[in-house]
Amino acid sequence: MPATPPTPYLLVDLARLRRNVRAAAERCAATRVALRPHVKTHKSVEIARLQLATGAVGITVATVGEAEVFARHGFDDIFIGYPVWVDERSAARLLDLADRAQVTIAVDSAAAAANAGRHLGHTSIRGLVEVDSGQRRTGVTPAEAGRVAATGVRAGLDIRGIFTFPGHAYDPERVATAADDESTALRAARDAVEAAGVEVHVVSGGSTPTFAHSDTEVLTELRPGVYVFGDAQQWELGAMRPQDVALVCRSTVVSHAGGRLVLDTGSKVLGADRAGFASGFGRLPDYPDARIVLLAENRAVVDLPDTPLPPLGSKVDVVPNHVCSAVNLVDQLWVEEAGTMRAWSVVSRGLNS
Amino acid sequence: MPATPPTPYLLVDLARLRRNVRAAAERCAATRVALRPHVKTHKSVEIARLQLATGAVGITVATVGEAEVFARHGFDDIFIGYPVWVDERSAARLLDLADRAQVTIAVDSAAAAANAGRHLGHTSIRGLVEVDSGQRRTGVTPAEAGRVAATGVRAGLDIRGIFTFPGHAYDPERVATAADDESTALRAARDAVEAAGVEVHVVSGGSTPTFAHSDTEVLTELRPGVYVFGDAQQWELGAMRPQDVALVCRSTVVSHAGGRLVLDTGSKVLGADRAGFASGFGRLPDYPDARIVLLAENRAVVDLPDTPLPPLGSKVDVVPNHVCSAVNLVDQLWVEEAGTMRAWSVVSRGLNS
Numbered sequence: 001m002p003a004t005p006p007t008p009y010l011l012v013d014l015a016r017l018r019r020n021v022r023a024a025a026e027r028c029a030a031t032r033v034a035l036r037p038h039v040k041t042h043k044s045v046e047i048a049r050l051q052l053a054t055g056a057v058g059i060t061v062a063t064v065g066e067a068e069v070f071a072r073h074g075f076d077d078i079f080i081g082y083p084v085w086v087d088e089r090s091a092a093r094l095l096d097l098a099d100r101a102q103v104t105i106a107v108d109s110a111a112a113a114a115n116a117g118r119h120l121g122h123t124s125i126r127g128l129v130e131v132d133s134g135q136r137r138t139g140v141t142p143a144e145a146g147r148v149a150a151t152g153v154r155a156g157l158d159i160r161g162i163f164t165f166p167g168h169a170y171d172p173e174r175v176a177t178a179a180d181d182e183s184t185a186l187r188a189a190r191d192a193v194e195a196a197g198v199e200v201h202v203v204s205g206g207s208t209p210t211f212a213h214s215d216t217e218v219l220t221e222l223r224p225g226v227y228v229f230g231d232a233q234q235w236e237l238g239a240m241r242p243q244d245v246a247l248v249c250r251s252t253v254v255s256h257a258g259g260r261l262v263l264d265t266g267s268k269v270l271g272a273d274r275a276g277f278a279s280g281f282g283r284l285p286d287y288p289d290a291r292i293v294l295l296a297e298n299r300a301v302v303d304l305p306d307t308p309l310p311p312l313g314s315k316v317d318v319v320p321n322h323v324c325s326a327v328n329l330v331d332q333l334w335v336e337e338a339g340t341m342r343a344w345s346v347v348s349r350g351l352n353s
Numbered sequence: 354m355p356a357t358p359p360t361p362y363l364l365v366d367l368a369r370l371r372r373n374v375r376a377a378a379e380r381c382a383a384t385r386v387a388l389r390p391h392v393k394t395h396k397s398v399e400i401a402r403l404q405l406a407t408g409a410v411g412i413t414v415a416t417v418g419e420a421e422v423f424a425r426h427g428f429d430d431i432f433i434g435y436p437v438w439v440d441e442r443s444a445a446r447l448l449d450l451a452d453r454a455q456v457t458i459a460v461d462s463a464a465a466a467a468n469a470g471r472h473l474g475h476t477s478i479r480g481l482v483e484v485d486s487g488q489r490r491t492g493v494t495p496a497e498a499g500r501v502a503a504t505g506v507r508a509g510l511d512i513r514g515i516f517t518f519p520g521h522a523y524d525p526e527r528v529a530t531a532a533d534d535e536s537t538a539l540r541a542a543r544d545a546v547e548a549a550g551v552e553v554h555v556v557s558g559g560s561t562p563t564f565a566h567s568d569t570e571v572l573t574e575l576r577p578g579v580y581v582f583g584d585a586q587q588w589e590l591g592a593m594r595p596q597d598v599a600l601v602c603r604s605t606v607v608s609h610a611g612g613r614l615v616l617d618t619g620s621k622v623l624g625a626d627r628a629g630f631a632s633g634f635g636r637l638p639d640y641p642d643a644r645i646v647l648l649a650e651n652r653a654v655v656d657l658p659d660t661p662l663p664p665l666g667s668k669v670d671v672v673p674n675h676v677c678s679a680v681n682l683v684d685q686l687w688v689e690e691a692g693t694m695r696a697w698s699v700v701s702r703g704l705n706s
Contacts, residue, residue: 006417006442006706040650062651063390064359082651085607085617086668089359108608111665137647137654138608138615167649254438255461255491262491264438269705273625294490296520297393297677298415298435298705300409301490312464313438328621329681330703350683352622353361353650 002252003341007252007315008265008332011199014247014337017228018050024211024227025054031216036060036079036204038225042326045073047228058102060127060223064093065351067103073347081163081223083108083130083138091119096169098124104160106130107224108138109150117155126158128202129193133185134178135167142188146196152272161202162189163223169209175237178207183215188278190218209239214345221248234282235273244283247333249282249326251300253310261290261302261309264314268297271325283319292318356694360605360668361618363683364534365400365697367690369599370581371403377564377580378407384569389413389432389557389579394677396701397686398426400581406519411455413576417446417702424454426700432457432557434516434576436465436483436491444472451477457513459483461491463504470508479511481555482546486538487531495541499549506551514555515542516576522562525630531560536568538673543571562592584676585636586628601670602635602679604653606663614643614655614662618671621650624678636672646672 030146038060042097048059048070056148058077061067067078078097083106084090097103105120107113108130116127129148132139140148143163144296164185169178182205190200206214206222208230208305213223226234230245249269255262270282272295287304294301300318310316327333329352332343382387390404392414401412401423411430414420415640420431431450436459437443447695458473460466461483469480482501485492493501500514505512522531535558543553546615552673554572558574559567559584567575582600587593602623608615625648634648640657647654653671663669673679680686681703 007704083608083615085605087666108610109665112608115665132610136611137649137652138610140610142649184690250440255436255465257461257485257491258489258492262436264706266705267624267626268703270622271625272675272678273620274627292550296490297681299490312462315439322625324618325625328650349402350621352361353617 005334008249008269009334010269010326011227011248011250012333012335013246017047018269020055020228020244020246021050022228024224025056027212028222029055029250032353033214033216033219034221035166036221037228038222038223039070040066041225041327043327043346044229044344045070045347046165048075058300059170063351063353064090064097065353066348067097068093068245069348069351071097071101078102080106080130081165082106083112084114085112086119086316089310094120094125095123102126104128105150106163107148108140110148112153113148114155117152117157119129121156126160127152128161128163128204129159129189131162131164131185133164133166134181135165137167140230143183143192145189146192149193149198150196159198159217161200161204162186162193163202166205166207166210169207170233170237170275172237173237175209179210179213179215182210183218187218190208208234209237226323229323232319232321233278235283235319236277236279245285245319247323248285251316251318253312253314253316256309256312261316262319263300263302263316264298265300266298267295269326270295270300270318270320271329273322273325278321282321285317285319358687361602361622362687363622363679364601365582365605365686365688366599367688370400371599372527373428373581373597373599374403375407377577378409379454380565381575382408382656386567386569386572387574389574390581391434391576391676392423393419394680395581396680397697398423398698398700399697401428410619415706417443417450418451418687418706419701420456421446422704423702424450424532429454431455432481433459434518435459438465438470439469447473447478448476455479457481459516460494460501460505462553463501466501466505466510467508470505470510474509480505481514481516481557482512482542484515484517484538484542485550486519487534488516488518490520490603494543495538498542499518499545502546502551503561505548512551514553514557515539515546516555517628519558519560519563522560523586523590523628525590528562531565532568535563536571540571561587562590579676582676585672586631588636588672589630589632598638599670600676601638601672604669606665606667606669611663614657614669616653616655616669616671618653620652622650622679622682623648623653623673624675624682626675626678628674629672630700638670638672675682
């Protein structure tokens, strides 16, 4: 294997990654909140181990398939932060998983809670009720959380508490208030669940943009994901500084067509994510004024005002808009520290079920 | 392996796929234009073989890595429709490839042509000059094509002609005129190259939305890719009928949060592509009025007006916006014909270099 792969490849700055991992762990320790990072961002055993080594209590995943891979690598406390629909097949997989790890799943309706209880009740598998704190994606209203929790308990499911994802923080207009919305929703949901006679042990929330503003009076646990790397979304939201971003796509200049810069990266390695607030399809840390104006599968066309174009064949780094999507497109992350380079596997890439 | 995998998975309707493959081949045969389909769409040996069996003259790929995989599977006439920057490492790979296949690469500047000639001149590797016909991505102006071709020839590169990709057809305002732009640009570029003393054997163009309108008087070759499957972009551009779309993402209803439909598909299997003209993040063939209003990594939130929601746990199909991105996210396509199901490998998934 050559010292560096051909471009485009995802390159991790390990010193920055370690700093990001440590900073989040220290903040959680200082506020006595458990950290259960979402590993769908990096899908890397090495990075998840770094997170546990600095104090994370367990991991969060998005799918049963991700949970299976991490359980095989010895991770024994896994929250599947997703309203998995439990049928015979997924129940069998979850019960297998439960032989190797403490597994917790999400429910976001009374019907789902009853169904999960029917398949998984009176086992070691736990449940958390998902609460919508403003994203309008999944989750019940705080007021409904009590009924859902009580339904789960009646069906034999070990409901341990509540969680939310304040994903509406991914909006410059709402990033400042999303942590307040999270707090309000979780406090109301906690009260509703307790009023329904179900004890609340876990109140889980968090996202990278709200992390620093989390209400650690009500939250017992935080589940940020992106913070390990950062990306152009965090940069443009003001949630992370560009100098803390720990992952880039190293690319080669392949064309100067039309007087613009064309790189050999594209949507098949960066992902095509482009939030409404994004200035383009990614950012160039060495050229902060540059904008990726067209992203094809294997080409990024960059407007680079008032700057001589880097020559054909030279290397340029691009920060993806959404790092979770970029990582999920590659089999390996290339990790650099103190001049040495190694490859870390993206072990749960593509495991969507 | 179970008869069907857990959702979400990409499901191919083989009868429709065969029809699409045959229809394009028949149109090319009728107009005496060579068909060299772009296999970056499907990355499947089985589908590429279907294309060759119905008359395709060879294949188009986007990267050297894709070419290597298809050459290993016996494909022996490969156009890398990309302005690959040739350095020592890529030159070595291209020369290896040339031992097994007729390889053609793209150049889109005099500097790139001279550089390619320096590394690859006087070998069996051929070159085509890329011409910009309106997309403003890569490619030279028609007037510049002569100088680029002559530079390549002087450097020892076997320049065989010209090509373009009329990608600006992916715009409802321009889809009707993009084939005319392609024709105009290629005619002018052909004249410029011949005026520079370089014989033009190949005039290559095409895209799925312009395919039916191609100027087969000037074009010698067409390179559509998406036509084998179709997708929501083609559907919404009016370039393919929904009933011809041959690939869906089969998904499960996991939530009715907020009175909407939430499916277990998302950007990690559909891709996050959303062109300006798209009505949402994909389309539901069984619910033409439905709109995917929020696409997370593993959730699609669907507005379904005036329709009872399909029940939790039931299956719903989604047509991705851009099928090339969706296919590149999975390791296998599930292929159904006459009630039988088999898996075809996505052999060149993630090979971006």
